[in-house]
Amino acid sequence: MIYVCYGAFFIAQPAKGFNGGAGETARIVFFHVPVAVLSYIAYCVGAWHAISVLRARSKPGLAGRNSDADRKSAAAMELGFVYCILATITGSLFSGAQWNSYWNWDPRQISIVIMLLVYAAYLLLRSALSDRTDRRAELSAVYCLLALVPATFLIWIVPRLPWLMSLHPTEVLAQPKNTSLDYKMVLYPSFIAFFMLFGWMLQLRVRMMRLLSRG
Amino acid sequence: MSGISGKAWRQATFTVFKKEMRTELRSRVSISGIALFAFSALILLTLATATLREAQTIAFSKMLDGMTVEAIAKLRYPAWDWVSKMGLLWILLFFAAFTGLAHTFVQEEEAGTTLVLRMVSPPTAVYAGKLLFNFMLLLAVMVGVTPVYMALTGMVIGSPFVLLSVMLGGCLGLSATATIVAALAAKAKGSGTLFSALGLPLVTVFLLLLLNAASTANTIDPSALRLLRDVGGLYSFAIGVIALSGMLFPYIWEE
Numbered sequence: 183m184i185y186v187c188y189g190a191f192f193i194a195q196p197a198k199g200f201n202g203g204a205g206e207t208a209r210i211v212f213f214h215v216p217v218a219v220l221s222y223i224a225y226c227v228g229a230w231h232a233i234s235v236l237r238a239r240s241k242p243g244l245a246g247r248n249s250d251a252d253r254k255s256a257a258a259m260e261l262g263f264v265y266c267i268l269a270t271i272t273g274s275l276f277s278g279a280q281w282n283s284y285w286n287w288d289p290r291q292i293s294i295v296i297m298l299l300v301y302a303a304y305l306l307l308r309s310a311l312s313d314r315t316d317r318r319a320e321l322s323a324v325y326c327l328l329a330l331v332p333a334t335f336l337i338w339i340v341p342r343l344p345w346l347m348s349l350h351p352t353e354v355l356a357q358p359k360n361t362s363l364d365y366k367m368v369l370y371p372s373f374i375a376f377f378m379l380f381g382w383m384l385q386l387r388v389r390m391m392r393l394l395s396r397g
Numbered sequence: 398m399s400g401i402s403g404k405a406w407r408q409a410t411f412t413v414f415k416k417e418m419r420t421e422l423r424s425r426v427s428i429s430g431i432a433l434f435a436f437s438a439l440i441l442l443t444l445a446t447a448t449l450r451e452a453q454t455i456a457f458s459k460m461l462d463g464m465t466v467e468a469i470a471k472l473r474y475p476a477w478d479w480v481s482k483m484g485l486l487w488i489l490l491f492f493a494a495f496t497g498l499a500h501t502f503v504q505e506e507e508a509g510t511t512l513v514l515r516m517v518s519p520p521t522a523v524y525a526g527k528l529l530f531n532f533m534l535l536l537a538v539m540v541g542v543t544p545v546y547m548a549l550t551g552m553v554i555g556s557p558f559v560l561l562s563v564m565l566g567g568c569l570g571l572s573a574t575a576t577i578v579a580a581l582a583a584k585a586k587g588s589g590t591l592f593s594a595l596g597l598p599l600v601t602v603f604l605l606l607l608l609n610a611a612s613t614a615n616t617i618d619p620s621a622l623r624l625l626r627d628v629g630g631l632y633s634f635a636i637g638v639i640a641l642s643g644m645l646f647p648y649i650w651e652e
Binding site: 236239296306311320321327328330332339345 | 577581585591602605608638642649
């Protein structure tokens with residue numbers, strides 16, 4: 183993580199292919215892209231554990247695992263919400279620096295903000311059910327899985343709708359000639375660092391929830 | 398399908414649907430609620446967009462003979478085009494649906510008939526029956542509201558086949574999302590607020606797809622492939638939600 187923070191500013195050469203700012207703004211990519219990717223992966227992790235919540239119900243022997251899977255699912259969703267906020271903020275900063283407006287309803291901005299709404303709705307459902315622990319695990323697991331359809335559409339389809347024109351520089355960065363080797367040497371470790379950070383935070387949160395439920 | 402034959406399942410579904418129809422016809426709460434909401438919103442909308450309509454009338458009066466279709470389209474562009482009219486119509490229908498479609502499940506919980514229904518028919522049949530009922534209800538409201546809306550805002554029909562498939566796909570996706578979320582909210586003993594708060598984020602994604610399909614349908618002479626792709630996207634969302642709901646509904650339904 184320290185290497186990424188240092189490398190983002192001092193090791194990597196500015197990316198090419200950006201107008202005007204000589205690619206200096208592309209340094210935010212080291213933080214923005216892993217965070218944005220994680221905000222979807224966190225959802226998938228949450229959905230994965232939601233499946234095991236529902237599976238545990240049909241097998242009576244697994245009742246103990248049910249609440250633990252529920253905790254994991256909830257923790258992943260909470261973290262996803264945080265990562266989603268971070269992705270929105272970093273994306274907005276880039277947008278402000280690069281396109282001179284912090285918010286211009288780019289399709290990616292639309293989809294991330296709706297993704298935020300979906301996460302918020304999930305957390306709202308959980309807090310609405312906070313006094314009904316018997317049904318909370320299942321109902322929130324169902325909502326999590328149900329919202330998988332819109333979430334998948336948001337991440338994979340909405341940014342590619344022909345009706346919306348995107349300025350998001352995915353293609354610019356994906357071309358190998360636009361980024362130098364040291365840029366990649368920072369970007370890939372950055373992914374690893376953020377994934378490890380996510381795993382660590384998830385573990386901490388699950389352990390905290392376990393302690394809370396015991397006390 | 399919990400071990401019963403396809404025929405029995407269809408029969409159970411149809412029975413649930415008939416039962417919903419009968420309860421609805423007895424009180425007419427859902428349909429009149431949705432229709433009242435839709436028409437009040439329609440009137441508000443017409444009043445609020447009066448200036449937009451005037452702007453369009455002026456733009457039309459500036460049109461000269463022999464103008465190309467593109468030039469006319471450009472002249473009209475800033476004001477109130479087909480896509481934005483479609484968008485407003487659907488926002489109206491979305492909110493109308495979210496005021497009324499929860500009724501089937503809430504009423505079940507209030508009357509305490511959930512247990513009986515759970516005994517007589519398999520959960521997927523209950524889901525299918527209620528979805529069918531909600532779909533019909535929304536369709537009825539849409540058939541009533543859309544022509545009035547078109548007349549008031551001066552929305553042109555365009556290609557009737559495309560319009561019909563977009564409207565049908567919209568109804569299907571909207572009723573599918575609303576039905577499953579209504580089941581969830583009713584079980585959570587939530588108020589209407591919870592229902593809207595849970596449903597609207599999901600439905601917002603659907604609105605984006607709808608507007609995308611509408612904008613394709615609006616382009617001058619869209620190719621069949623583009624239409625298939627964009628209108629098909631609409632249906633794929635609806636089918637995805639229905640398929641997932643069918644799998645998840647038993648978990649909501651059986652305590």
